[in-house]
Amino acid sequence: xxxxxxxxxxxxxxxxxxxxxxxxxxxxxxxxxxxxxxxxxxxxxxxxxxxxxxxxxxxxxxxxxxxxxxxxxxxxxxxxxxxxxxxxxxxxxxxxxxxxxxxxxxxxxxxxxxxxxxxxxxxxxxx
Ligand SMILES: [Zn+2]
Numbered sequence: 001x002x003x004x005x006x007x008x009x010x011x012x013x014x015x016x017x018x019x020x021x022x023x024x025x026x027x028x029x030x031x032x033x034x035x036x037x038x039x040x041x042x043x044x045x046x047x048x049x050x051x052x053x054x055x056x057x058x059x060x061x062x063x064x065x066x067x068x069x070x071x072x073x074x075x076x077x078x079x080x081x082x083x084x085x086x087x088x089x090x091x092x093x094x095x096x097x098x099x100x101x102x103x104x105x106x107x108x109x110x111x112x113x114x115x116x117x118x119x120x121x122x123x124x125x126x127x
Contacts, residue, residue, distance in 0.1 A: 007047055010054035014061040015040050017115030021062070021102075024118035025077050032069065039064035059100030062092045062114045079104045080120050081111055 004012075018036055022028040039061045047054050066089065069076045075089035081104045082088070090102040090111055100114040112120045 007044075007051060007054055010047065010057045011040055011044055014043070014058040017058045018061050018065055020115045021077060021117040022065070024121050027069070027073060027076060032065075032073070035065050035068040035072075036061065039068070053096075055098035056096050056100075058114050059092050059094065059097065062100060062102075063095065066092070077102065077117055077121065079106065079111070081107050081109055 015036055018039075019028060019033065022032055022036070042064070043057050043060055046060075047057055066076060070089075075087065077090050079088050079090050085106070088104075088106060090104055092100050092114065093103045093110075094100065102111045102114060102117060102120075103109065104111055111117070
């Protein structure tokens with residue numbers, strides 16, 4: 001068997017993280033999953049040109065999917081932190097860096113790592 005290259009590992013990880021957040025937000029429908037696949041395909045090309053960027057792929061895919069969803073579905077993921085005011089989406093930070101997080105710029109807080117949005121979206125009330 002061929003070993004999986006670090007590049008493929010980073011792409012697999014990015015896909016898994018972003019899908020986990022989509023599932024958490026109940027938007028992981030077939031056409032949405034295909035948006036993730038489109039992004040992965042584009043980022044595969046990108047990271048082949050720039051292997052040092054492998055750690056940045058998850059954050060980039062999250063932003064690609066966010067942009068694509070904005071056109072078809074609406075804002076995603078909606079901020080679970082701000083209880084009132086206009087609904088707004090979380091942003092990925094850093095835009096180009098390792099260990100991406102979802103942040104709310106309005107409240108100025110880190111909400112969750114990309115891939116770990118589930119507990120935040122389900123609410124942080126006592127359990
Ligand atoms: Zn917010």
